[in-house]
Amino acid sequence: MASKMNGFARQGVIRDDNGNLIIPPTQRPDGTWRKAVRVKEGYIPQEEIPLYRSAGVQILEKKSQFVIPGLTKDDAEKLKLERQKQSQSDTPALNPVLKKKKSKKSKCKQTDVQSPGTSEQTELDSTKLTKCSTTSPNYxxxxxxxxxxxxxxxxxxxxxxxxxxxxxxxxxxxxxxxxxxxxxxxxxxxxxxxxxxxxxxxxxxxxxxxxxx
Structure with missing residues (x-):
């Protein structure tokens, strides 16, 4: 090669002895070589150029970063974890509606426990009902x-x-x-x-x- 390449300027770009910025030669898959390319100061490779985004796209991206105004997703996640820890450490008080339901269930269980005489009477009543339902009524x-x-x-x-x-x-x-x-x-x-x-x-x-x- 005519010029000596000894100074690294940036990724994919080097500076030669004369102080010029060049893209060094690269080898093709078939074994041949691409020539070195001289570039200007401030050159940015094509793959590093940011894609154009319209104003509307930029606004949507900014909105997606926030869960509520002034609170980012990271902050929201931290707040969620703190609340979960607090709910696990505190024993929640029973809701009055749940208390009423539990008391009703306990009353139902107490009524199910009957005396022997009452249970016998219940069995007799149930057998009567069964007979009435299975046999044809006599009118x-x-x-x-x-x-x-x-x-x-x-x-x-x-x-x-x-x-x-x-x-x-x-x-x-x-x-x-x-x-x-x-x-x-x-x-x-x-x-x-x-x-x-x-x-x-x-x-x-x-x-x-x-x-x-």
Whole structure:
């Protein structure tokens, strides 16, 4: 090389014997060499030139450095750690609402501990409820069906009309029974009709006897 490079000026730039700033020659991947390049005073390599940022970008960057006005992220993190330490060292007082909830829970536990007689009565009541829920209700005692007498039924025509009506009612009840046996769920009205079956059958028997007499 023509000039001797002996003075380091900055990263990637050196000063030769003549005091000129140059970029020293570099070797390419294929083995050839790039020539030394002379640069001016104050030269900054391309990779070290800061990227241009608009005023809006700079404002956003400044805002991102602060959690609240006047408090940086580092200061906020320190403050958070101090508060956590303080909360761990202090035993917090119970909230009045939590106290009420705890007292209610304790009362519930006390009521659960019952005397033997009370527990037996509770078991009896529960078994009664279970029986009521599993067996079909018996509504025969609530049936408001009048049994005809000679005073209310004066002729055969009235008996025939009522017999036809009761036979129709009995057929409806038998249809409901088939649904129940098939596993279908019954509504309240169907359960009431199902409970009337025995009373309807008795009424048909009595009407039949009156008709034959």
């Amino acid at each position: 025969s005692d609530k049936v408001n069906i009048e049994i005809p007498t000679d005073a209310t039924v004066t002729n055969t025509e009235n008996i025939d009309r009522q017999l036809k009506r009761e036979h129709k009612r009995l057929l409806q009840i038998e249809e409901i029974e088939k649904k129940k046996q098939a596993g279908e769920s019954l509504n309240k009205d169907q359960l009431i009709k199902l409970g009337h079956k025995q009373a309807v059958e008795q009424l048909i028997e009595q009407l039949t006897l009156l008709k034959t007499n």
